[in-house]
Amino acid sequence: MQAEQHLPFELPPVTFYPGPSKVYLQLSRYMQDAFTQGILSINHRSATFMEICRKAIEHTQAKLNLPDGYKVLFVSSATESWEIIAQSLIGRKSFHLYNGAFGQKWMEYTQKIHPASNGFQFDVNQALSPDDIQVPADAECIALTQNETSNGTQVSNAIITQFKQKYPHMLVAVDATSSLGGIKLDFIAADIWFASVQKCLGLPAGLGLLIVSPRAMERAREIGDNTYYNSLLFMAENIEKYQTHYTPNVLNIYLLMRVMEEVEDISIIDKRTRQQAHAWYHFFEKYTSVSPIVTNTAVRSDTVIAIGADKQQIAFIKERTKQAGIIIGNGYGSWKETSFRIANFPAISLQEIQDLQHCLAGVL
Incomplete structure (x- = not known):
């Protein structure tokens, strides 16, 4: 997607916060179009909305290279997906693999619905391997976080595949909150x-995507949950008509449609994201006062760069970048005061990256 030029207003500070993060500049035009075309006032059961919904789904399927038969469903957020998976796709027990705050929160939320669910916590520098972990035989679903936003780690496609191959009778569920739309999955x-x-897809917060395979839908029918407004079977029934199970965020679905019409194929975005991540890590290698939280280069995230230093240095860096009109992300959890995080998302331009690196070079 090409950079938008000659915007009729002054831009706010550039944000590298890893979510909500910078939106595509084209959204100023898309939102004006939505207003003038009456999109903001349409009924969510109308033919107009159903056409927007259809196009948003089809463009998403095409640009992300989704397999045939995989459904795209709209939810309020990724967090709501934890609940939907627990209600509709797990009968008694899931097994969670996590090394950070968001993976752990997913497990803890699932335990509120299915107390028998448990998991395995691994170190931030550990590369997961199914050979090193024994998943309980009675687990119905393996849950893992592909990109852990709190600490800047990621699990490769190859490792996810290995778990599915070793445990073919179990569902595999993946939190891709900080990577969907930024790297090829x-x-x-x-x-x-x-x-x-609100991360790699470059849109405002308030919408989530839940993508499910034919096998997951078969499991949902076996469990037969239809108790809740967001039961997966009810959601799937509605999306077949290009409608939703609730009054949706019509504007964001419209914006998703417009963005996915124009963005490049994920294979092109993936190459650029990984190249930029490599450049970021190389940049920080030049300085001794800071270093990536993750020392194992094989598990470092390509979309969230997490950098550690002492508390005073982190506070100084954040203040100086703020003065320069640039916002970087705070650390999270146990790293809150001793790290900062940088979003490496597609909507952030090369010029903005260079501006931040120039600012950081003056304080490191």
């Missing part, structure tokens, strides 16, 4: 994927 390697749009 091997969707066939798992049955359930979910994310929010």
Whole structure:
């Protein structure tokens, strides 16, 4: 997607916060179009909305290279997907693999619905391997976070595939909140994927995508949950008509349609994202006062760059970048005061990256 030029207003500070993050500049035009075309006032059961919904789904399927038969469902956020998976796709027990705050929160939320669910916590520098972990035989679903936003780690497509191959009778569910739309994901390697749009998809917060395989839908029919407004079977029934199970965020679905019409194929975005991530890590290698939280280069995230230093240095860096009109992300959890995070998302321009690096070079 090309950079938008000659905007009729002054831009706010550039944000590298890893969600909500910078939106595509084209959204100023898309939102004006939505207003003038009456999109903001349409009924969500109308033919107009159903056409927008259809196009948003089809463009998303095409640009992300989703396998045939995988459904795209709209939810309020990635967090809501935790609940939907627990209600509709797990009968008694899931097994969670996590090394950070968001993976752990997913497990803890699932335990509120299915107390028998448990998991395995691994170190931030550990590369997951199914050979090193024994998943309980009675687990129905393996849940893992592909990109852990809190600490800047990621799990490769190859490893996700290995878990599915070793445990073919279990569903595999993947939190791709900080990577969907930024790197190429091997969707066939798992049955359930979910994310929010305010990160790599370059949209405002308030919409999530839940992607489910035919196998996941078969499991949903076996469990037969139809108790809740967001039961997966009810959601799937509605999306067949290009409608939703609730009054949706019509504007964001419209914006998703417009963005996915114009963005490049994920294979092109993936190459650029990984090149920029490599450049970021190389940039920080030049300085001794800071270093990536993750020392194992094989598990470092390509979309969230997490950098550690002492508390005073972190506070100084954040203040100086703020003075320069640039916002970087705070650390999270146990790293809150001793790290900062940088979003490496597609909507952020090369010029903005260079501006931040120039600013950082003056304080490191």
